[in-house]
Amino acid sequence: MSLDLSPEQKAIGKANFDQASGDLARQGRMRTLAVGGPDDPDRRDVLKAGLAAGAVVPVSAAVYFGYQSWKGNKAVRTALIGTGDEGGVLVGDHNPEFNEIVAICDIRPTNRKRIIEGEERGPRKGLRRHYGEAVAREIAEKRTYHTVDALLAEKDKLGLEAVIIATPLNTHDIIAKKCMDAGLHVLCEKLMAHDVSRCKDMIRYAKEKGVLLSIGHQRHYSTLYAQAIELIENGILGDIRYIRALWHRNNSWPYDPKAFNDKKFDKTYGIPAYVDSWWKEVPIEDAKELTPEKLKELAFADPEKYGFRDVAELVRWRCFNRTGGGLMAELGSHQLDASSIILGHVRPLTVSGVGGKFFYGRGDDPSRGNDREGADTVFVTYEFPGRTYYERDDRGHVVLKNGKPIINPKGKDDIVIVTFSSINTNEFENYGEWVMGTQGTMFLEKEADVYLWRERDKSKKGDTGGRDTKITVTTAGGGKAVMESTSTWGGGGSSASTGKAAGGSDWNSAVRGYRTEMEHFAYCIREWQKRGQKVSYETDGNGHLKYADILPRCHGEVAMADAILALTANIAMETGQRIKFRDEWFDPNTPDAPEIDFKKRA
Numbered sequence: 001m002s003l004d005l006s007p008e009q010k011a012i013g014k015a016n017f018d019q020a021s022g023d024l025a026r027q028g029r030m031r032t033l034a035v036g037g038p039d040d041p042d043r044r045d046v047l048k049a050g051l052a053a054g055a056v057v058p059v060s061a062a063v064y065f066g067y068q069s070w071k072g073n074k075a076v077r078t079a080l081i082g083t084g085d086e087g088g089v090l091v092g093d094h095n096p097e098f099n100e101i102v103a104i105c106d107i108r109p110t111n112r113k114r115i116i117e118g119e120e121r122g123p124r125k126g127l128r129r130h131y132g133e134a135v136a137r138e139i140a141e142k143r144t145y146h147t148v149d150a151l152l153a154e155k156d157k158l159g160l161e162a163v164i165i166a167t168p169l170n171t172h173d174i175i176a177k178k179c180m181d182a183g184l185h186v187l188c189e190k191l192m193a194h195d196v197s198r199c200k201d202m203i204r205y206a207k208e209k210g211v212l213l214s215i216g217h218q219r220h221y222s223t224l225y226a227q228a229i230e231l232i233e234n235g236i237l238g239d240i241r242y243i244r245a246l247w248h249r250n251n252s253w254p255y256d257p258k259a260f261n262d263k264k265f266d267k268t269y270g271i272p273a274y275v276d277s278w279w280k281e282v283p284i285e286d287a288k289e290l291t292p293e294k295l296k297e298l299a300f301a302d303p304e305k306y307g308f309r310d311v312a313e314l315v316r317w318r319c320f321n322r323t324g325g326g327l328m329a330e331l332g333s334h335q336l337d338a339s340s341i342i343l344g345h346v347r348p349l350t351v352s353g354v355g356g357k358f359f360y361g362r363g364d365d366p367s368r369g370n371d372r373e374g375a376d377t378v379f380v381t382y383e384f385p386g387r388t389y390y391e392r393d394d395r396g397h398v399v400l401k402n403g404k405p406i407i408n409p410k411g412k413d414d415i416v417i418v419t420f421s422s423i424n425t426n427e428f429e430n431y432g433e434w435v436m437g438t439q440g441t442m443f444l445e446k447e448a449d450v451y452l453w454r455e456r457d458k459s460k461k462g463d464t465g466g467r468d469t470k471i472t473v474t475t476a477g478g479g480k481a482v483m484e485s486t487s488t489w490g491g492g493g494s495s496a497s498t499g500k501a502a503g504g505s506d507w508n509s510a511v512r513g514y515r516t517e518m519e520h521f522a523y524c525i526r527e528w529q530k531r532g533q534k535v536s537y538e539t540d541g542n543g544h545l546k547y548a549d550i551l552p553r554c555h556g557e558v559a560m561a562d563a564i565l566a567l568t569a570n571i572a573m574e575t576g577q578r579i580k581f582r583d584e585w586f587d588p589n590t591p592d593a594p595e596i597d598f599k600k601r602a
C-alpha cells in the first residue's frame, strides 16, 4: 500500500521500472538482466541463448549470485534449530537440492510438531510436504532433538554439515558458537546478536574455526533488490537525498476473550488485550513441558543471558529487552540494511530518534495490559554520508567515509537522511522503502514489488513528470541514466518481480531472497570443500575479502553493521541523544561496542 497512489499510477510505476531496466539492459548496463541478440558481446548468461534480438529477461538467481555451477553437488546435510515462525518460512522456501533438512531441534513441543505438519495456507509448508510422509515421520520420530547439545552429540551419526538457526535473539551467539565449535557451518537468522560484543565474538569464532557464518538478512539475496540497486547505481534517481523506510502494522484491535481457546492455551500467562503477533497466547502443551526449572536446565550455562524466566517469556521473547531487540532489531534492521546498500554499502554517521511504549498499557491493566518492555512506536533518523562526503582528521587529512574516490567533494554537507518508522496502530502504508532523488522516486514495496516515477523537470516548459508519467531511459547525460517522458513505451523490459518461477508465488521465488540465501550458503560450503581447505576470511591490502565470491554476501561483518545500526538507535531513543557512530564499533578486532560506551557513561 502506498499513501495516495491510484491503481493506474502504480501500474505506470511498475511498468516504468521494467522499461528503465530493459532500456539499460539493452545498453549493456544491467547484470541482473539478459538481452538476446547475435551480436551481444556479453555471453555470461546461459539464458541468452535462443533469445530474440533485443528481448530482455531476468538472469537466473543462480547466475546472478554466482552459483550456477551447482550441478553434480550433493545437498548439504543441514539441521534446523528453532522450528517456530521463521523456521517454518525457511523450511517452506528451502530447496532440498541444495539444503537437505535431516534433523530438527527445538525446546517447544508445539513447534516441533508444527514444522513437520506445516500449515495449510501461507509460506509454512512443513517438512511433510517437502519430503513426503516416510521421511517426515523418520525426522519426527528419530531425528528430532530437544536441545542443541543433544543434536550436536549426534552430529556424526547424522552426517551433519551445517545448521540453520532460527531461535530468539538472545540465544543466537551461544547456539552459533556451539555449532561452529562442532565444525558446522552456520546460517543464523537476523539480528545477528543481542549486542555488538556478542556479534564480535561470533565473527572471531567463525574465523578461528574456519567455518562459514551467514546471517539471514535476506535482501542481500533478493533479485528484486539487486535489480533496483543496479538501476540506482546507474544514476536513474539522480542525487539521492532521502530514504523513507517504514514498517507499520495493525496490532491495535481488541482481542476477543471469547475467542480464547482454553483447551489449547494457558490462562495463567494472561489473555492478550490486543490481537498482536508479538504478545501471543501461551499453548498449554508448551507450558506443561517447559516449567521454569526445566527452562533453567535448558538455558546453557548463563540463564540470565541465554535463558527464559518462564514459558511466556519464551513465547513472547520479542517484547522483552533481555531476550529481544524490539522494533529496530526485528523490522528496522532489514530496511536500514537495504538503505545502506542503496547508498553504496556505506555506514551511517549519526542516529537520533523518539520511541517508547506509547500505546500499550501496563501489564497489570486488563483493558490495555501488555507487559512488554520494548517500544511499540519508533521514529528514528540517520544521517548517512553521500557519495562525496569526507571529513578531515586531526592532522587535516581527508578521511573518506564511503571508500569511493571523490569527484567534486562537498565534505560534511553531503548528507543523506534516512528515516525509519514503525508503529503498531495503523497499517495504512504497511511496509517498504521510498528512495527519493533529484530525478526520480523509487518505491520498494513489501519485498515484492518495485515502482519508478520521474520528477518533473521545471526548467523545461511543459515537461511532465510524477506519478502519471510513462518513461524511457537514455544515457545521454554523460553516462548517467536519464528518464525521459514518453507516450509510447518501446520494447518493454523485465524485472525480477515479473520473473518469478513458473506458477510460483512470492514465497517460492528468488524475489524475497530466502531461497537464494540458503542455496548460496550451500554452494559456498561445497566450494570450500572442493578446495580442501578451511574457510578463510583473509583480506587483501585494501581490506576486501580475498574470497568474497565463495563467502556469504551477508557474512559476519556485514551483519554486525546492521546490528550496530539497530541497537544504537535503541540507545539513542532511550537516552534522548544524537549518537555519532564510532569506526571502532564496526571493527571486529577491537572490543569497542555501543552498549559498552553508553553503559560507561550512564
Ligand SMILES: NC(=O)c1ccc[n+]([C@@H]2O[C@H](COP(=O)([O-])OP(=O)(O)OC[C@H]3O[C@@H](n4cnc5c(N)ncnc54)[C@H](O)[C@@H]3O)[C@@H](O)[C@H]2O)c1
Binding pocket: 081, 082, 083, 084, 085, 086, 087, 105, 106, 107, 108, 111, 146, 147, 148, 165, 166, 167, 168, 169, 171, 189, 190, 191, 216, 217, 218, 298, 314, 315, 317, 330
Ligand atoms: N529474516 C526475516 O525476515 C525474519 C522474519 C521473522 C523472524 N526472523 C528471525 O528468526 C528468529 C526466530 O524468530 P521466530 O519468529 O521464528 O520466533 P519463534 O518464537 O516463532 O520461534 C523461535 C523458536 O526457537 C525455539 N528456541 C528457543 N530457544 C531455543 C533453544 N535454546 N534451543 C532450541 N530451540 C530454541 C523456540 O522454542 C521457538 O520454537 C529471530 O531471530 C527473528 O528475528 C527473521
